[in-house]
Amino acid sequence: MTMKFFLPDWEDRVDPNFEFVNDEFSPGHVNNSYKNDVYAHQIYSKKPVYDGILFSLSNFESKLKLGTNGNGMRTIRGISSVKEYLKIPKYSRIKIMGDCGAFSYVTEYEPPPEYSPEKTASLYSSLKFDFGVSPDHMAIKFLQVKENGKRTYKELPESERERRRQITLRNSEEFISIVKEKKLKFRPIGAAQGYSPETYADSVEKLISQGYDYVALGSLVQYNNGELLKILRSVQPLLEDRDLHLFGVLRPSYINEFEKLGVTSFDSASFFRKAWLRSGQNYLSSDGKWYSAIRIPFSSNRNLLKATSELGISQSSLETLEKRAYESLISYSRGEIDVDEALANVMEYDKLLTRSSKGEENLEHRYRRTLESRPWEKCGCEICQKNGIEVIIFRGANRNKRRGFHNTWVFKNQLMPARLQAELKPDALSALE
Numbered sequence: 001m002t003m004k005f006f007l008p009d010w011e012d013r014v015d016p017n018f019e020f021v022n023d024e025f026s027p028g029h030v031n032n033s034y035k036n037d038v039y040a041h042q043i044y045s046k047k048p049v050y051d052g053i054l055f056s057l058s059n060f061e062s063k064l065k066l067g068t069n070g071n072g073m074r075t076i077r078g079i080s081s082v083k084e085y086l087k088i089p090k091y092s093r094i095k096i097m098g099d100c101g102a103f104s105y106v107t108e109y110e111p112p113p114e115y116s117p118e119k120t121a122s123l124y125s126s127l128k129f130d131f132g133v134s135p136d137h138m139a140i141k142f143l144q145v146k147e148n149g150k151r152t153y154k155e156l157p158e159s160e161r162e163r164r165r166q167i168t169l170r171n172s173e174e175f176i177s178i179v180k181e182k183k184l185k186f187r188p189i190g191a192a193q194g195y196s197p198e199t200y201a202d203s204v205e206k207l208i209s210q211g212y213d214y215v216a217l218g219s220l221v222q223y224n225n226g227e228l229l230k231i232l233r234s235v236q237p238l239l240e241d242r243d244l245h246l247f248g249v250l251r252p253s254y255i256n257e258f259e260k261l262g263v264t265s266f267d268s269a270s271f272f273r274k275a276w277l278r279s280g281q282n283y284l285s286s287d288g289k290w291y292s293a294i295r296i297p298f299s300s301n302r303n304l305l306k307a308t309s310e311l312g313i314s315q316s317s318l319e320t321l322e323k324r325a326y327e328s329l330i331s332y333s334r335g336e337i338d339v340d341e342a343l344a345n346v347m348e349y350d351k352l353l354t355r356s357s358k359g360e361e362n363l364e365h366r367y368r369r370t371l372e373s374r375p376w377e378k379c380g381c382e383i384c385q386k387n388g389i390e391v392i393i394f395r396g397a398n399r400n401k402r403r404g405f406h407n408t409w410v411f412k413n414q415l416m417p418a419r420l421q422a423e424l425k426p427d428a429l430s431a432l433e
């Protein structure tokens with residue numbers, strides 16, 4: 001297996017000493033959450049949870065402040081290397097790929113000046129990225145815009161998409177010449193924009209002639225599997241031994257096909273995020289089945305308090321039901337009570353929760369399936385081994401992100417290798433189609 005899997009970074013860390021029983025953060029977290037908290041790759045020290053992390057420079061605008069140290073070098077939270085910031089051990093094989101996060105300026109006419117080829121190349125270099133993607137401008141068909149305070153979609157004409165593709169190509173040319181001229185240490189990746197198999201192929205051809213041996217296709221999310229395959233087929237003959245990255249798309253049933261068409265890396269957060277999306281698929285077992293996580297939201301939730309007080313239920317009785325539901329799950333995991341008793345207590349609290357979306361039917365049935373299967377006991381990952389049933393309880397970031405880390409680990413260590421065995425197509429993969 002040669003295909004590399006990158007997880008996009010969204011500052012996802014958990015408190016390693018979180019106290020689940022009382023839902024309390026550790027003193028270390030309270031003092032300095034960045035210093036105390038850990039990334040998935042720190043929890044999973046035996047088998048890697050991903051091959052790399054995709055880190056967008058647009059993070060600096062939204063959440064992180066970029067600084068400068070005494071020597072004029074750029075810093076993140078006072079740290080002068082992105083790997084050190086992401087707490088990647090010195091000899092780890094995890095690679096860091098940088099991109100601009102073009103989605104953050106997709107509505108602009110041009111990429112803002114801070115994403116110029118020169119500034120971008122200099123940032124990748126000074127923060128010591130392994131790979132740096134040339135600054136691009138997305139050539140998507142539908143742009144989400146706000147009009148009179150309402151969100152609506154605006155279609156970009158083909159001429160505008162072509163204009164954006166050309167901006168991307170001009171940037172990549174300038175970018176690689178700066179990298180070569182200044183002998184920067186990171187490996188440059190040429191971003192290819194397009195809006196048809198022909199325009200993607202044209203972009204890739206130009207990137208190769210500009211000197212890139214690693215190209216990345218952007219704006220792919222809008223295409224269905226068939227369209228995506230057409231694009232890849234048009235690009236493949238140009239690649240020879242060069243590397244190809246797909247931005248933000250994971251079409252699991254097609255991973256083998258993608259690999260045959262020359263894809264060598266991709267990034268996706270789908271397995272991670274499914275942990276807390278509203279569906280019956282929150283926890284992925286090592287044999288490729290999805291399970292519902294069991295919801296026990298905090299009784300301090302304002303909407304819940306409001307809804308229950310209208311029903312004449314006091315805050316203290318709500319807290320009692322919440323505690324009983326949670327403790328029943330712990331007792332059940334220890335074999336102290338049976339599934340019917342645990343489920344009855346969970347559902348007594350659950351029926352007070354207001355639900356707005358569809359697809360919430362048969363929750364009891366799904367919860368029973370999760371509890372009876374006890375998938376957390378069969379998983380060999382560090383999180384399930386250490387935290388047990390907590391990982392399938394849908395409650396707060398410390399449980400939900402751990403479940404996302406677990407899903408990512410199962411994807412990387414069980415599903416990615418399993419896909420190579422011919423007939424095997426776990427339902428876990430098709431579920432993401």
Ligand SMILES: [Zn+2]
Pocket residue numbers: 379380381382383384385406
């Ligand atoms: Zn696990």
